[in-house]
Amino acid sequence: MTHRPAGRPSPTAMPHARLAFGHKRECVMMTPKENYLAAIRFRGPEYVPMGNEGILHAFQFAGNFRCETWTDGWGVHWEQGLAGTVPFPKGNPLPSLDRLADYRFPDPGALEYTSEIQAGLAVVDRGEKLIIGNLTYLLFERAWAIMGMENFLMALVTHPAEAHAFLHGIAGYARGVFERYLELGVDGVGFSEDLGTQRALMISPDMFREFILPEYRFIFENVLRAGKIINFHSCGCVQDIAADLAGIGVTILNPIQHRANDLHTIKQAAMGGAFRGNASHDNPSNAHMPKAHAQAARGNSQHAQAARGNAAHAHEARGTELRGRMALQGAIDTAVLAMGTPADVRAEVESVMAVLKPGGGYICQPDQGIPGIPPENTEALWEAARDLGRY
Incomplete structure (x- = not known):
């Protein structure tokens, strides 16, 4: 799976947010930033925030x-x-x-806070924008890049203790x-932390809970304590772990690929509902997992239970009213945007809004960013979002 490097604007983005509602703007009392924060905190937004509003200023x-x-x-x-x-x-x-003892993890302090980055941040209007510190490749992606995908996935089965130590080293960074x-x-x-294919997770949900989820809690601990936003990017089918991510305090999950996930299922998980999957969905999370992986995951069930049992403590700073709720973006x-008509685009927005808009916690934007979207379809997207996004 691919994604844009952190900080690169979406090809569907528009330069300014203040005029997002055109002549209707005078009816909106919240600023775009205030409305965005109300949406992701489930505090009564006036409309569904849109990806063209330019609220976030990202850097790394x-x-x-x-x-x-x-x-x-x-x-x-x-x-x-x-x-x-x-x-x-x-x-x-x-x-x-087998060579883990000889591997040296890099120092996070060695990354450069350059004068160019500082100059860019100095001119950001904090009244209108939110500053987001990005990290391309978080944990799972970083691990398989270091080892190679097949080597890493096999190590979860053949070297579980070393895999835990390896992942904890990356998490510390x-x-x-x-x-x-x-x-x-x-x-x-x-x-960025791509975990899904078009049909399933790359590892079973149980293996995710055994190896990956505890390290997320460690990584996010101080961010949550400070009450800051956690914007989690994963392409692909992630519906089987959406409740886990909500449970540890993730603020926003993006980009919610529509045809890789069942929107009703992922919405229920993001809103803190009991999550048991959707039997009618044709993308079962572990249908294509190797048998050895599934057996190893079942063998580690005690660790998975401990991860779930401790999840509630990781997001105390968000407040009890937000516990287990997570906004969805994309x-x-x-x-549809690339190959459909403007009417197709409007129908797509309407169908997505019908599921993800109720109750707040939705940010409307494409589920991927690609060049070559017809201008009339980009216009149809934001027009439909304006028309259908009011609460």
Whole structure:
């Protein structure tokens, strides 16, 4: 799965938010920023926030990600194909956890807070925008980049103790980066962490709860204590762990790929409802998982239960009224935007709004960002969002 590098604007974005409702703007009492915060905190927004409003100003320290061919601080060699595309890891410095003792994790303090970044932040209007500190590749993505995907997935089964130690080392780095962002006074953190394919998670939900979820709680602990936003990016089918993410205090989950997830199921999970999946959905989470993985996940059930049992403590700072609730961002199918008519786009927005708008906690925007969307479809998207998004 691919995604835009952190901070790169969506091709469907529009430059300013104040005129989002055109001549109707005088009827809206909240500013776009106030309305956005009301939506993600479930505090009565006046309308569904839209991805073209430009509320977020995202940045990340230099040295973590480059959209070019290079070797990073983890020892991973990245090769770029077409100019402007995200590079792919080709050199894996730790193919086996038998060598974990010799591996050196990088120092989060070595990332650079450059003068260019400082100058960009200095001119941000904090009355209109929220500053988000980004981290491209959080934990799962970072792990398989270091080891190679097959090597990492096999290590979860063959070397579980070493896998826990390896993941905790990566988590310590991410926690350190976020602590630096908190010292700068950011409004929240964001990151990439693709966990899903078009049909399922890349690992079983039980293995996720055993190996990944406890490290998320560790990474987010200080962010939650400070009451800051956590904007979690994962492409693909993630409905089977949406309740887990809501339970540990994730503020926003994006981009909610419409045809990879059942929207009713993921909405129920995000609103704190009992989450048992949807038998009618044709993307069962572990239908294609290797048998060995499923057996290992069942064998680690005690750890999974402990992770779920401790989840409530991780987001105390958000307040009891928000416990277990998570905003959803995206869900407008990019395929419809790219290949449909304006009428198709409006129908797509209407169908998504019908499920995700009620109760608040929805931000309307495409479920992916791609070039080449017809201008008339971009216009139809935001027009439909304005017309249908009022509460």
